[in-house]
Amino acid sequence: MAVCFFYGPPGTGKTTLAEVIARNCADRFVRVNAVSSNVAELRSILAMARQHSHRGTLLFIDEIHRFNRAQQDLLLPDMESGVIRLIGATTQNPGFYINQPLLSRGHLFRLEALSVAVVARQLRFALTDSERGLGSHAVTAEDVVFEELAVMSQGDMRRALNALEVLALSQPVGGSITQESLKAFAVERQIRYDADADEHYDTASAYIKSMRGSDPDAAIYWLAKMLAGGEDPRFIARRLVIFASEDIGLADSRALSLAVATFHACEQIGLPECELNLAHATLFMATAPKSNSSTLAISRAKDALKSQPVQSVPAHLRDSHTVFNKSVGQAKVTCIATTSQRASVVKTTWCNR
Numbered sequence: 001m002a003v004c005f006f007y008g009p010p011g012t013g014k015t016t017l018a019e020v021i022a023r024n025c026a027d028r029f030v031r032v033n034a035v036s037s038n039v040a041e042l043r044s045i046l047a048m049a050r051q052h053s054h055r056g057t058l059l060f061i062d063e064i065h066r067f068n069r070a071q072q073d074l075l076l077p078d079m080e081s082g083v084i085r086l087i088g089a090t091t092q093n094p095g096f097y098i099n100q101p102l103l104s105r106g107h108l109f110r111l112e113a114l115s116v117a118v119v120a121r122q123l124r125f126a127l128t129d130s131e132r133g134l135g136s137h138a139v140t141a142e143d144v145v146f147e148e149l150a151v152m153s154q155g156d157m158r159r160a161l162n163a164l165e166v167l168a169l170s171q172p173v174g175g176s177i178t179q180e181s182l183k184a185f186a187v188e189r190q191i192r193y194d195a196d197a198d199e200h201y202d203t204a205s206a207y208i209k210s211m212r213g214s215d216p217d218a219a220i221y222w223l224a225k226m227l228a229g230g231e232d233p234r235f236i237a238r239r240l241v242i243f244a245s246e247d248i249g250l251a252d253s254r255a256l257s258l259a260v261a262t263f264h265a266c267e268q269i270g271l272p273e274c275e276l277n278l279a280h281a282t283l284f285m286a287t288a289p290k291s292n293s294s295t296l297a298i299s300r301a302k303d304a305l306k307s308q309p310v311q312s313v314p315a316h317l318r319d320s321h322t323v324f325n326k327s328v329g330q331a332k333v334t335c336i337a338t339t340s341q342r343a344s345v346v347k348t349t350w351c352n353r
Contacts, residue, residue, distance in 0.1 A: 003079060003106025005064070005088045005098065011156030012111040014089035018060045027056040027085060034066035042074055049083050057084045064088035065097035072099045079105060093198050113155025120146040122157060123164050139168045141177035148179070152186055199229070207282075208239060212247050216286035223282050233274050237263035240281050251291035258284055 006014035022029040030045055049057035059075075061067070078084045079102075086106070094103060123146045126133040149167075153160035167177045167185055203226055210218035226236060241263055244255035258281050265277040 002082070003086045003088075003102070005090065005094055005103070005106055005108045006111060007090050007092075007094050007108060008111030009113050009155060010091055011153070011158035011160070012114060013157065014111060015060075015062060018087045018089065021087065022058055022060070025058060027058040028052055029058050029060065031060045032062070034061055034063045034071075037061075037067075039071055039074065042071060046074070046078050046084065049078060053083050056082075058087065059084045060087045060089070062089050063091070065090040065092040065094075069099055072102055076101060076105075114157055115155070116147060116150040119150035119153055119155065119157060119160050123149060123160055126161055126164060127168065134165065134168045137168055137171070138174045139171050139177060140175075141167075142179070145177050145179060145182055148182055200231070203229070203231075204235075204239065207236075208243060211243060211282065211286040212290065214286055214290070216283050219282050219286045220279060223278060227271075227275055227278070233266040233271060233278060234263065236278055237266045237281075240278075240285060243285055246295050247290050247292060248285065248288050249291040249294040251289035255285060255288055 006017060008014060018031075028049075030049075032041070032045065045057075045059065049059070064072075075084070075086060079086055086102075088098070088102075088106075090097065094108060120143075127139060127141060128135050130136050149160055149163055153163065163185065167181060170181070171177060203222055207219060207222035207226065210222055223236065227233070237259070240259040241256070244259040248255040262274075262277045262281040266274045269277070
């Protein structure tokens with residue numbers, strides 16, 4: 001495999017997989033972190049790889065999304081000639097951050113956040129392993145501590161191991177990590193939320209789809225996650241304004257007024273108080289009846305403009321504010337008599353004006 005990319009959240013084993021591959025092949029292994037690297041270093045590595053072309057070079061670039069387009073393009077000639085084999089690791093969506101020529105020449109592997117059971121099992125091993133873990137401190141912990149720590153790490157093994165190390169080293173030799181000490185450690189827990197990357201878009205999508213599916217509990221949960229992650233409340237409010245017409249529409253026209261009022265509240269009041277306004281509007285949108293008639297209507301009208309000849313405005317609908325316009329028959333009044341099928345309703349007349 002000449003090129004492969006590992007894409008996934010932090011602490012899911014991207015770098016570990018690259019090192020495992022490196023240990024099982026005969027190529028020279030060169031590791032670069034795109035955060036601290038530059039074009040000069042990259043040119044030097046590629047030049048050295050050409051000198052050792054008989055052996056081959058496996059180049060691992062961590063955080064490859066930090067390389068700009070020019071830096072990524074610099075890799076192409078030596079990849080094409082087989083001088084280097086490339087492994088790239090990224091936490092960001094490759095479709096946004098990695099050049100298409102690079103992606104098209106390799107295989108993309110998406111890694112998911114680790115499960116609670118996997119993280120908890122590894123934490124138990126790390127606490128008792130004397131060679132590479134914390135076993136020399138003889139610190140113990142109950143199973144519930146490992147499980148809660150795994151939940152808190154959100155599938156990030158690196159984060160879980162770092163937290164375990166802090167908790168273990170804060171105890172005396174032979175001590176025990178209790179739930180109380182874990183709660184004290186987790187007071188300032190931060191959730192993983194990238195305000196301009198996948199977490200932002202995925203959570204916003206889940207929020208909208210939960211309201212669309214009339215699931216108020218799920219909608220409130222995703223709202224709380226966005227707010228806890230530092231999302232701009234005005235972004236959420238703008239989505240509510242769109243949702244009010246796109247998904248509720250004529251089924252309950254009050255939704256648009258409430259959404260607009262919520263947006264103004266977010267601008268004028270701000271956090272944390274506007275969380276109540278957002279929760280109010282979210283629950284209303286989630287429980288309101290749904291109608292996408294407005295969305296379908298404007299979509300069909302736009303399709304008609306694209307697929308059919310553009311219609312001119314009929315004479316009776318045109319403007320008539322000048323004498324000339326009136327003289328040529330524009331906006332001429334016509335009346336249409338209609339009768340309701342209900343006997344209790346009298347005959348009515350509708351006129352163009």
